[in-house]
Amino acid sequence: MAVRCSGHVNEGDKTLTHGTQTTVTYQGSVADTETKNDDRLATLVQNYDAAFRLAFESFALGTTDSPVRDGEVLELARRAGITRGSRVLEPGSGSGGVSRLLAREFKCDVQGIDLTPFQFEEAQRRAETAALQDLVSCSLGDMEVFDYEQEAYDVAMDVFSWIHVPDWQRLFSLLSGALKPGGRIVMYDAFLAPAATDETAALVRDAWLVRICAVDDCTALLEESGYRVIHTQERGRQVLDNWRGGLANLREKEDEFLGRFGEDAYRFFVETSAWTIGAFEREELTAAQIIAEKA
Numbered sequence: 001m002a003v004r005c006s007g008h009v010n011e012g013d014k015t016l017t018h019g020t021q022t023t024v025t026y027q028g029s030v031a032d033t034e035t036k037n038d039d040r041l042a043t044l045v046q047n048y049d050a051a052f053r054l055a056f057e058s059f060a061l062g063t064t065d066s067p068v069r070d071g072e073v074l075e076l077a078r079r080a081g082i083t084r085g086s087r088v089l090e091p092g093s094g095s096g097g098v099s100r101l102l103a104r105e106f107k108c109d110v111q112g113i114d115l116t117p118f119q120f121e122e123a124q125r126r127a128e129t130a131a132l133q134d135l136v137s138c139s140l141g142d143m144e145v146f147d148y149e150q151e152a153y154d155v156a157m158d159v160f161s162w163i164h165v166p167d168w169q170r171l172f173s174l175l176s177g178a179l180k181p182g183g184r185i186v187m188y189d190a191f192l193a194p195a196a197t198d199e200t201a202a203l204v205r206d207a208w209l210v211r212i213c214a215v216d217d218c219t220a221l222l223e224e225s226g227y228r229v230i231h232t233q234e235r236g237r238q239v240l241d242n243w244r245g246g247l248a249n250l251r252e253k254e255d256e257f258l259g260r261f262g263e264d265a266y267r268f269f270v271e272t273s274a275w276t277i278g279a280f281e282r283e284e285l286t287a288a289q290i291i292a293e294k295a
């Protein structure tokens, strides 16, 4: 299937093959922003379909669909003050691994939102299987335009999802409406490190369809959007280690993976992971945790 997507590359067109079925053509100049946005979302949905989710099961660092370990998510949540009875919003909740972890550990209430129907259905199914449906709920939707309940949440949590959202200023402002006074944004995501070249930045935007910036740019944007940044922690070495561990797991399960998804999906996941690991090793990419409080 061929999908046209635009917005990340300014010079000429590029073509990448994603997974088994998707060829994405990135186009540098499309005037119609609405079409552009629809295409971007359609590509995201295709990329996060079943093969991705199950690739992450082979990657298997824990419960999440991200290059993070369960203990890290729980430690960050503790630092952010999540406790029994907290109301947590998780825009970009994927198959609900983070939501279930938080609900199981803290007995808090978690509302996930995800754009990809496959992930949304998995999240619902898995919450029921884990008997967590009273604490975890999930909506199918786009976090960039979601009709959030106002002043309802203690925490809005991001684990490697908001990098897909192009306009963080708008997202932070929307989430400010959803958070209670003193509520917190909690992010664990990938960022550009000081050594990043323009070429690496463009490549990573292409490969993962992300909006990526430096940690300082993100914290400045949070402050401009009316939040007070109360914690930042660089996690580049940890995420590098996680990626390496996940890729080693995937390689060990090569035969099983090839049998289920075929060579294209395997090659895409392995090559993109290897390339990403290289960028972390060269300290062009990093990861960070950020906690910011609504003023």
Ligand SMILES: C[S@@+](CC[C@H](N)C(=O)[O-])C[C@H]1O[C@@H](n2cnc3c(N)ncnc32)[C@H](O)[C@@H]1O
Binding pocket: 044, 045, 048, 063, 064, 065, 066, 091, 092, 093, 094, 095, 096, 097, 098, 113, 114, 115, 116, 119, 141, 142, 143, 144, 158, 159, 160, 161, 164, 165
């Ligand atoms: C790398 S996964 C992480 C999922 C989850 N946070 C975890 O760690 O397990 C990113 C998720 O973000 C979702 N996503 C991307 N853009 C979105 C948007 N605009 N609205 C809602 N979900 C989105 C994708 O569908 C995907 O499931």
